[in-house]
Amino acid sequence: MIEVSDIVKSYSIGGQALKAVDHASFTVQQGEIISVIGHSGSGKTTLLSLVGGLTKPDSGKVIVDGTDIWSLDDNSRSHFRNRNMSFIYQFSSLIPTLTSLENILLPTAFGDFPGDVRAYAEELIERVGLKEKTNAYPSHLSGGQQRRIAIARAFINRPSVVLADEPTGDLDEETEQDIIRLFSEMNGALKTTFIIVTHNKEIAGQAARQLRMSNGILTGAA
Amino acid sequence: MKKIKISWLALKNLKRKFIRTFVLLLLVAVVTGTLLSATIFISGMQNALRIGTYRLGADVLVVPEKNESQAKAALLSGEPTSFYMDGDVYDKVKDVEGVKRASTQLFIKPTSFTCCYNVETFLVAFDPSTDFTVTPWLQKKLKKPLADDEVIAGSAMPLMTDDIIPFFGTPFNVAGTLEPTGMKFFDQSIFMTMQAAFEMAEKSKGRSVQPLELEKGKISAVLVQVEDGFTPERVAIRIEHQIEGIKAIASDEVTSTVRRQLAGLLKGILLISAILWILALLMTGFSFYMIVNERQRELGLLRAMGATKTHVFRLIITEAVILSLAGGIAGIVAGGGLLSVSKAVITRNLKLPYLLPSLPVLTELAAGALIFAVITGLLASLLPAVFASSMEPYDAIRKGE
Structure with a gap:
């Protein structure tokens, strides 16, 4: 479960404070899929980064599974991310010198992962339908395939929360649908919570709930 | 393969820009080789002088x-x-x-x-x-x-x-x-x-x-x-x-002539070595700064995956240590080889006594040169590593866009 209360984040541009996120509050139940829609520059990505513990809020609280992540020190927050959260980005987030399998295993470099992580990584790569690309480098994968590998990587730590920032951007419609289907499958199988930031209304419509972001102000939150 | 190790990741990163890695490695090798061969040479002359004076x-x-x-x-x-x-x-x-x-x-x-x-x-x-x-x-x-x-x-x-x-x-x-x-x-x-x-x-x-x-x-x-x-x-x-x-x-007058010549030679070698070292330090430091700069998004992504500041710091430092260690070893081999080939020519032209130091001394000098190479790599990558580890993950991901 995610509880965001009265969170504020502002940037100083040309000596003036610009509120990227302005007193946003919302709650997401465990296993729920929600979408955040809004125009470019509306503050969606900043909101996602605040929830994910990647940028410090000016004020407010983010509680993930009972932990106030901004009350933790940087190390503890990193460990918390490593164990409980994952991110999926619009851009290619794979390391070019690592194979698909190695990219999926990358988060294991930063924490204690019990069990046979390699076997689990192979299971994930099979689940995203790219078993034959296990040892392929990103340069030998299409944009859609790279995104699927990034999704597989997002599940290596069996996260309770996946934060996806425009996960289908730059992809054709068919691949877009594949990815949304994959999210639903993962959500069904692992009861993972998804927050999907998008400006694609069709994608947003497939989420259980929609939040709207405009000029840093969040609306539609329950 | 079970878990991914930081050192393995560092090695993969170095392989990514092979030419740049090779040039940096060569630079460390040249500095280490020059320093080692100069040290062995000076030590050899002092050795000869000590034994010769005694004899x-x-x-x-x-x-x-x-x-x-x-x-x-x-x-x-x-x-x-x-x-x-x-x-x-x-x-x-x-x-x-x-x-x-x-x-x-x-x-x-x-x-x-x-x-x-x-x-x-x-x-x-x-x-x-x-x-x-x-x-x-x-x-x-x-x-x-x-x-x-x-x-x-x-x-x-x-x-x-x-x-x-x-x-x-x-x-x-x-x-x-x-x-x-x-x-x-x-x-x-x-x-x-x-x-x-x-x-x-x-x-x-x-x-x-x-x-x-x-x-x-x-x-x-x-x-x-x-x-x-x-x-x-x-x-x-x-x-x-x-x-x-x-x-x-x-007899002191005889050896003092050699010692004077040696002191002059030593000054020259030290000056060249110092210049080379500063050059290597600056170039390696600048290269690592560039490496960090061009990999900002990647480092931000690693932080998003749960890498701590220490993990990022260790990653950059490990890359520098691997590079300087390899450069150091290459320099020791090349420097030793070059010295053994050119020893006769140098001693003939300088007209100075020379006696190769004993194996334990040579081992000590080589170990010292290797430590020196690693310290050079560490010093050069220290600031870029601090910079890389202190970036806020979100900023690093955005700036890398």
């Missing part, structure tokens, strides 16, 4: 005034020479206050007509009845007095015990060979008794194409050991004051 055994060397530079050249670089003065100089020298012991020597320069080898050699004849410089270490090797038909060969001479070698038409048995000292005066010399030298000169008139012009009773040098409480310099001054036409060279 010389005399505090003061008395030679004809006009032959001072030849005598120094003979001692320092083993340059063969011939010069003579009257034997009564010996009697005068031993009576000078502060002289504990004195002994005579003859320096004979054989020509290619008088010897069967093309190797540049130098004949040194000593008086066994008074000698205190050559005999002690000849005895170690020979265990018996040197006979008048025998010679002892320096380590650089292509001779073996029981070989027969003729000088000025007289054959001599090689009674033994000496250990290397690094000083050509010892390594390229043939030692014989004074009596043998005079007999050889006498016989050469009938046997040699080019006879040895050496009058009985002549000497080339008087070697002096000073009494306790007297300095070699003070005794040298007294000798010069009391005897005309001679030059008394204190």
Whole structure:
């Protein structure tokens, strides 16, 4: 479960404070899929980064599974991310010198992962339908395939929360649908919570709930 | 493969920009190699000087005034020479206050007509009845007095015990060979008794194409050991004051010339090494700054995956350590190889003594060079690593866009 209360984040541009996120509050139940829609520059990505513990809020609280992540020190927050959260980005987030399998295993470099992580990584790569690309480098994968590998990587730590920032951007419609289907499958199988930031209304419509972001102000939150 | 290790990730990152990694590695290798070969070279010369000075055994060397530079050249670089003065100089020298012991020597320069080898050699004849410089270490090797038909060969001479070698038409048995000292005066010399030298000169008139012009009773040098409480310099001054036409060279004066040359050489090498090191430090540091800058998004993504600041810091530092370690090893191999190839050319041109340091010393120097290379890598990557680890993950991801 995610509880965001009265969170504020502002940037100083040309000596003036610009509120990227302005007193946003919302709650997401465990296993729920929600979408955040809004125009470019509306503050969606900043909101996602605040929830994910990647940028410090000016004020407010983010509680993930009972932990106030901004009350933790940087190390503890990193460990918390490593164990409980994952991110999926619009851009290619794979390391070019690592194979698909190695990219999926990358988060294991930063924490204690019990069990046979390699076997689990192979299971994930099979689940995203790219078993034959296990040892392929990103340069030998299409944009859609790279995104699927990034999704597989997002599940290596069996996260309770996946934060996806425009996960289908730059992809054709068919691949877009594949990815949304994959999210639903993962959500069904692992009861993972998804927050999907998008400006694609069709994608947003497939989420259980929609939040709207405009000029840093969040609306539609329950 | 179970988990991914930071060191493995660092290695993969280095392979990514192979040419840049190779250039940086080469730079570290050049600096390490230069420093190591310079250190071994200097150490080798100091080693030779220490052993050579010990072997010389005399505090003061008395030679004809006009032959001072030849005598120094003979001692320092083993340059063969011939010069003579009257034997009564010996009697005068031993009576000078502060002289504990004195002994005579003859320096004979054989020509290619008088010897069967093309190797540049130098004949040194000593008086066994008074000698205190050559005999002690000849005895170690020979265990018996040197006979008048025998010679002892320096380590650089292509001779073996029981070989027969003729000088000025007289054959001599090689009674033994000496250990290397690094000083050509010892390594390229043939030692014989004074009596043998005079007999050889006498016989050469009938046997040699080019006879040895050496009058009985002549000497080339008087070697002096000073009494306790007297300095070699003070005794040298007294000798010069009391005897005309001679030059008394204190042993310190001989070695101080080399030490002066060495100090100059050392300064030059240190300066070049320092410049190279600063250059390597700046270039490696700048390269690592560029590496961090161009990988900002990637580093941000690693943080998003749960990498701590320490993980990022370790990743950059590990890349630097792998690079400098590999560069250091390459430099040690290349530097050592280059030195062994060019040693002969350098020592010939510098006219300085040289003796390769022992294996433990060489190992210490190589280990020191490797540590130096790693420290260089660490220093160069320290600031970029601090910068990389202190970035806020979200900023790093955005700036890398």
